[in-house]
Amino acid sequence: xxxxxxxxxxxxxxxxxxxxxxxxxxxxxxxxxxxxxxxxxxxxxxxxxxxxxxxxxxxxxxxxxxxxxxxxxxxxxxxxxxxxxxxxxxxxxxxxxxxxxxxxxxxxxxxxxxxxxxxxxxxxxxxxxxxxxxxxxxxxxxxxxxxxxxxxxxxxxxxxxxxxxxxxxxxxxxxxxxxxxxxxxxxxxxxxxxxxxxxxxxxxxxxxxxxxxxxxxxxxxxxxxxxxxxxxxxxxxxxxxxxxxxxxxxxxxxxxxxxxxxxxxxxxxxxxxxxxxxxxxxxxxxx
Amino acid sequence: xxxxxxxxxxxxxxxxxxxxxxxxxxxxxxxxxxxxxxxxxxxxxxxxxxxxxxxxxxxxxxxxxxxxxxxxxxxxxxxxxxxxxxxxxxxxxxxxxxxxxxxxxxxxxxxxxxxxxxxxxxxxxxxxxxxxxxxxxxxxxxxxxxxxxxxxxxxxxxxxxxxxxxxxxxxxxxxxxxxxxxxxxxxxxxxxxxxxxxxxxxxxxxxxxxxxxxxxxxxxxxxxxxxxxxxxxxxxxxxxxxxxxxxxxxxxxxxxxxxxxxxxxxxxxxx
Numbered sequence: 001x002x003x004x005x006x007x008x009x010x011x012x013x014x015x016x017x018x019x020x021x022x023x024x025x026x027x028x029x030x031x032x033x034x035x036x037x038x039x040x041x042x043x044x045x046x047x048x049x050x051x052x053x054x055x056x057x058x059x060x061x062x063x064x065x066x067x068x069x070x071x072x073x074x075x076x077x078x079x080x081x082x083x084x085x086x087x088x089x090x091x092x093x094x095x096x097x098x099x100x101x102x103x104x105x106x107x108x109x110x111x112x113x114x115x116x117x118x119x120x121x122x123x124x125x126x127x128x129x130x131x132x133x134x135x136x137x138x139x140x141x142x143x144x145x146x147x148x149x150x151x152x153x154x155x156x157x158x159x160x161x162x163x164x165x166x167x168x169x170x171x172x173x174x175x176x177x178x179x180x181x182x183x184x185x186x187x188x189x190x191x192x193x194x195x196x197x198x199x200x201x202x203x204x205x206x207x208x209x210x211x212x213x214x215x216x217x218x219x220x221x222x223x224x225x226x227x228x229x230x231x232x233x234x235x236x237x238x239x240x241x242x243x244x245x246x247x248x249x250x251x252x253x254x255x256x257x258x259x260x261x262x263x264x265x266x267x268x269x270x271x272x273x274x275x276x277x278x279x280x281x282x283x284x285x286x287x
Numbered sequence: 288x289x290x291x292x293x294x295x296x297x298x299x300x301x302x303x304x305x306x307x308x309x310x311x312x313x314x315x316x317x318x319x320x321x322x323x324x325x326x327x328x329x330x331x332x333x334x335x336x337x338x339x340x341x342x343x344x345x346x347x348x349x350x351x352x353x354x355x356x357x358x359x360x361x362x363x364x365x366x367x368x369x370x371x372x373x374x375x376x377x378x379x380x381x382x383x384x385x386x387x388x389x390x391x392x393x394x395x396x397x398x399x400x401x402x403x404x405x406x407x408x409x410x411x412x413x414x415x416x417x418x419x420x421x422x423x424x425x426x427x428x429x430x431x432x433x434x435x436x437x438x439x440x441x442x443x444x445x446x447x448x449x450x451x452x453x454x455x456x457x458x459x460x461x462x463x464x465x466x467x468x469x470x471x472x473x474x475x476x477x478x479x480x481x482x483x484x485x486x487x488x489x490x491x492x493x494x495x496x497x498x499x500x501x502x503x504x505x506x507x508x509x510x511x512x513x514x515x516x517x518x519x520x521x522x523x524x525x526x527x528x529x530x531x532x533x534x535x536x537x538x539x540x541x542x543x544x545x546x547x548x549x550x551x552x553x554x555x556x557x558x
Contacts, residue, residue, distance in 0.1 A: 064417075090425065093423040093425060096421055105414065110415075120422065121423070124422065125422065170422075
């Protein structure tokens with residue numbers, strides 16, 4: 001099996017010693033649309049950090065910067081002290097083997113079986129001479145997510161929850177140091193959501209990974225996270241543990257975590273109430 | 288306002304041209320490296336089967352109908368001048384130099400190009416390409432290079448199949464339907480069609496295959512979200528491939544003609 005090379009440690013000034021990922025003054029624009037506005041955050045090693053916020057606030061954009069799937073418009077991104085936002089794709093290939101990423105819809109390769117999906121990162125980075133050992137490894141990864149026996153299934157034959165678990169098994173195939181979860185419980189029923197939560201906790205416990213979870217499921221965030229960060233209009237407006245977030249004085253934070261519609265949104269609904277009460281019939285469109 | 292709109296569009300076109308140029312460069316470099324990496328060979332074999340082997344029937348049908356139609360259309364003009372036995376020269380030169388390569392490439396652009404764009408576009412919108420990147424693998428090396436190499440290597444071969452069926456199709460119609468003397472037909476064909484003519488068509492296939500693969504893969508990688516985005520990318524890929532085939536055909540025709548004119552006088556020295 002190939003060896004990972006040592007990373008150079010050029011830790012930026014004033015950087016926490018135990019931070020694995022750090023972003024400094026991160027700004028991201030898509031055209032005229034400002035998504036992230038001078039965000040600075042450090043992700044602590046061995047801890048689980050949840051990133052919460054309304055839909056479209058930039059949560060996924062933020063964690064994609066952690067693995068350099070997106071490049072900042074301004075600012076820097078560091079992994080274990082090494083700046084990564086200015087590396088080439090070839091240089092990033094080595095860095096990314098330290099990460100596992102669970103995409104929102106799983107992103108399984110639908111032309112490959114479950115086993116082939118999990119083998120994919122192994123085959124890309126190691127010269128395999130002992131296929132039985134690889135099959136055992138795949139079996140072990142699937143067993144960790146409770147899907148041993150599904151090796152020959154294809155993604156189209158799996159339920160949503162099963163697809164996510166297979167994607168998770170693939171994300172841990174290379175024994176990563178950091179696992180990034182992009183809305184892992186979205187689209188799942190409450191029981192399957194809790195299975196995913198339990199897997200997040202299990203991996204943290206048994207694999208000693210650093211975890212970042214993007215979610216708008218507060219129950220999930222409270223269960224798995226040591227630290228919760230909330231994004232709003234491109235900025236971090238709250239940063240603390242579950243108790244601190246629940247007691248946070250910012251009204252937007254309270255509105256979000258309690259799932260309450262704001263006064264502005266209610267005003268828009270009331271304004272359109274007169275229109276919505278009238279029922280159109282086909283005759284209305286005939287001259 | 289109109290100037291601002293035009294200016295924005297011009298800037299966007301320049302940005303897209305730059306992105307395409309970078310994509311072509313990365314795909315080319317990955318393909319060159321892929322030729323020397325044994326790990327890439329299984330990916331290339333797979334694509335060669337999908338792109339090349341499975342295209343043989345439709346390419347042969349295309350070639351056959353090209354030859355047959357040429358025979359029917361050209362017969363009257365030649366017969367009017369008493370030159371019907373020279374029909375083979377006209378059919379075979381047209382097939383091997385122009386119609387065979389171009390129409391085979393257009394057929395491939397529709398069949399293969401559309402499939403490549405749809406496949407890669409769907410992977411793009413479902414984040415599968417990002418998944419490849421997140422696992423430390425270059426998606427250009429893994430997805431584009433095998434497809435590009437397969438198209439580069441097999442389009443010339445497919446054009447040979449198209450040429451062969453065009454020649455056979457033209458001959459069958461000429462003998463059975465038009466009553467041309469077969470001995471005279473082949474005699475004049477052998478006299479009029481040179482190896483150079485066949486080679487031009489095959490070399491054109493190399494460029495056409497590259498254009499189809501690069502354009503289709505780029506459109507897949509850069510398509511917009513949703514089914515509409517993928518569908519639009521497929522349409523754009525075919526149109527761009529088609530125009531590229533025509534433009535390359537013209538450029539290569541001019542280039543080969545200049546080469547021929549330059550080196551033709553030397554033939555008598557080496558022949």
